[in-house]
Amino acid sequence: MEQGINDLIEISQYYGKQKDFVIAGGGNTSYKTEKHLWIKASGFSLATIDEAGFAKLDRSLLAEVNTKTYSENVLQREDEIKNDLLKSRVEPEKGQRPSVETSLHNLIDFAFVVHTHSTKVNGLMCSNQAAEKTAELFGDQVLYIAYDDPGYILFKVVEKAVLKYRAEKGKEPAVIFLQNHGVFVGANTITEVKAIYDELIAKLDAVYGEEPENEKLPVDKVADKIVPAIRMMVSGEGLKTVRLVNHTLLDNYLQSDNFPAVSAPFTPDGIVYANSSFIYMEYNDNEEEFLQAVSKEIEDYQQQKGKLPKVIFANGLGVLVIADHAEGAEILVDVVTDHCRIAQFAESFGGQHPMTQKQVEFIESWEVEQYRSKISLGA
Incomplete structure (x- = not known):
């Protein structure tokens, strides 16, 4: 295994094991040479990834995505691009599905690219003052x-900005910050990335100050x-796991006045x-009444x-x-x-800026994210 792949595995696991940067299968990383790009395949966790979790792609074939003409129908276009990404695989027999953000990784002219959904970065990116405070x-x-819809449209927007x-x-x-998304960091060594x-x-952190301690609260x-x-x-269609949790951070947003701040996806x-929405309810010490309301x-x-x-x-339970x-x-x-x-972090930058309904609807209808949703929790 060449040193670049070893370094890619190291930096992937480094950030993948930190929930401040990556949760479950989120984020992606890559390493490139002149001819090839290795990128995290969908369904793999950065925390535990090894060489088998990276799809090896032909960069000359990836470059064709930049200039090829695709359908004007949004969903059809994204399906065509998905198929072109699959065609760029050097080892298709492995059945890996390259990250939807492959073209962005290929564009950024550094050997290593580490894309995360850092919680603290997204406190800024999902705020009302994202643009001005970033500057x-x-x-x-x-x-x-x-913000723009993930996939080809976002790639072309970023490409234009990078060329400029x-x-x-x-x-x-x-460093490339993406509103309501996360950050891409590129460098030629993993030491520089860190x-x-x-x-x-x-x-x-200099803006946020010390984060309030999040204490576990007892459950009724x-x-x-x-x-x-x-x-x-x-x-009804298979046994589910249901878990009830509460801690001081959750308890704050369980209050009816505060819940709107977290009611929409970031x-x-x-x-x-x-999913794109949560259910909100009040528990008023009446078990039977509460369960009837939950069922409805x-x-x-x-x-x-x-x-x-x-x-x-x-509210009242967790x-x-x-x-x-x-x-x-x-x-x-x-x-x-x-x-x-x-x-909570977004309060330091003028409050929360969630995704719009139109943006949410695109994600819900996009086959790529439907696929990710299917495998995200081990379904």
């Missing part, structure tokens, strides 16, 4: 890209009856893992969305997560906690 904190040494940056500054942008990330987080004993009852409600990954809310959700809810904010198994439930707890931390 204030980081100047013109970084690129800021306003190269022409004006005579160098490659090492140094850049450290600098970004240090500047953000009535949970022993409510959790099994809800598990029965949602297990990033595409949030939709992939936890779940039924309405299924009729509207065509699927089960994954997250229920129950947050209920619904998954196919215990591991999936644990991931959902991490995702919801991350979502609330982003909301």
Whole structure:
């Protein structure tokens, strides 16, 4: 195994094991030479990835995506691009599916590219002052890209910005911030990648100050009856895992006045893992009444969305997560906690800026994210 691949595995696991940067299968990393690009394949976790988790691609074939004419129909176009990415695989027999962000990795002219959905970065990227505060904190040494639909459209927007940056500054942008998404960091060594990330987080920490300690809160004993009852409600097509959790951060957003701040998704990954909306309810010490209301809310959700809810904010109890198994439930707890931390950090930059309904609808209808959603929690 060449040193570049060893370094790619090292830097991938380094950030993949830190929930401040990556949760479950989120984020992606790459390493490139003149001829080939190795990039994380969909369905692999950066925390545990090894050489088998990276798809090896032919860069000459990837370059054709830049100039090829695709369908004007959005979903058809993305399907055509997906197929072209699959055709670029050097080892198609492995059945790997390259990351949807492959073209962005190929564009950025550094050997290593590490893309994460850093919680602290997204506190800025998912805020009302994302553009102006990025310029204030980081100047013109970084690129800021306003939100656009992931896939080909976003790639072309970033490509245009990168080409302009190269022409004006005579160098490659090492940091590309994406609104309501995350950050790309590029460098020619993994030591440089770490140094850049450290600098970004240090500047953000100087604004955020010390993060309030998040303390676990006791769960009402009535949970022993409510959790099994809800598990029965949602297990019609296979046994589900239902877990009730609470801590001081969640408890803040369980309050009816504060819930609107976290009621809409901040990033595409949030939709992939936890759906595009949560159920919100009040528990008023009446178990039977609460369960009847939950049953009605779940039924309405299924009729509207065509699927089960994954997250229920129950003021007076805690947050209920619904998954196919215990591991999936644990991931959902991490995702919801991350979502609330982003909301909390965004207060330092003028408040929260969630995705629009139109942006949400694109993610929900996009085959790529449907595929990611299917495999995200081990389904």
